[in-house]
Amino acid sequence: MPGVSSLANFMMPGRLNAIRNTAAAFAVSALLAYPAHATGADTDTLPVVDPGPCLAAISAGADRRILDACGALIDNEKTAKADRLKALIARSGALIRKGELDRAIADYDVMIGLDPQADFYNTRGELRWKQGDRPKALADFAAAIKLNPDHPAARGNYKRLAQELERLGALMAVAGKPSFNCATARRPVEKAICANPELANLDRQINAVNTKVVRDATADSPRAGRALQREQDEFLSQRNADFGRPGYDLQKAMRERLDHLLEIERQ
Numbered sequence: 001m002p003g004v005s006s007l008a009n010f011m012m013p014g015r016l017n018a019i020r021n022t023a024a025a026f027a028v029s030a031l032l033a034y035p036a037h038a039t040g041a042d043t044d045t046l047p048v049v050d051p052g053p054c055l056a057a058i059s060a061g062a063d064r065r066i067l068d069a070c071g072a073l074i075d076n077e078k079t080a081k082a083d084r085l086k087a088l089i090a091r092s093g094a095l096i097r098k099g100e101l102d103r104a105i106a107d108y109d110v111m112i113g114l115d116p117q118a119d120f121y122n123t124r125g126e127l128r129w130k131q132g133d134r135p136k137a138l139a140d141f142a143a144a145i146k147l148n149p150d151h152p153a154a155r156g157n158y159k160r161l162a163q164e165l166e167r168l169g170a171l172m173a174v175a176g177k178p179s180f181n182c183a184t185a186r187r188p189v190e191k192a193i194c195a196n197p198e199l200a201n202l203d204r205q206i207n208a209v210n211t212k213v214v215r216d217a218t219a220d221s222p223r224a225g226r227a228l229q230r231e232q233d234e235f236l237s238q239r240n241a242d243f244g245r246p247g248y249d250l251q252k253a254m255r256e257r258l259d260h261l262l263e264i265e266r267q
Helices: 004-010 023-032 052-060 063-075 081-096 101-114 116-133 134-147 154-173 188-195 196-221 221-243 252-264
Strands: none
Touching: 004 252, 052 063, 052 081, 081 101, 081 154, 101 116, 116 134, 134 154, 154 196, 154 252, 188 196, 188 252, 196 221, 196 252, 221 252
């Protein structure tokens, strides 16, 4: 369906803010992909379900109106399949912009039940990945590829997520151990990390992801690789300096650093 894959590009983990400025345009293009007032075989016996208010809300880019008007269209059991898909596409975009990913995923469940498309599976997978449900996300990307072996977004997502799962599996083998040798740790912050398995795991994850993003960036541009490594060195220096000061939260700082690196990796 034209337009759906473009939405997926903005649903990648870390890109939900970008979708706020583009979802309305996507929804209009997606709606145009379906014929107006598509009906079933028993059209003459069905009451007319007017999609006009939903379409008008999409054109206006009014999320609240989309949620109200398109919701009514979706919930009406007499709504034709094509009109229901239009409304679901629009409402899911509005829900994503609100950060209600569970409800958006539920809408994609319905869309896939009505019309199993590679784009729908791929986008649901991206939303599940964003929520941290990696196994189900990987299954969605695989389903998208099965439907369309040449789907570029699904293929890229499957490869990146498989690598992430492989890395996490390797980390499990050294659970509770940091990236450095605790026997030679001298800094107070390093000793604190060695004494806390959760901090140790965060340290190893940070080191693993940083190594990968620096390597990948260096392959394209040595300057970019050096810049990323300097960023990591600055993080470590700041961590070492701030540890022990009032208000400093080591675990929070490490989680934020890991999230930042994972976002870089997914770009």
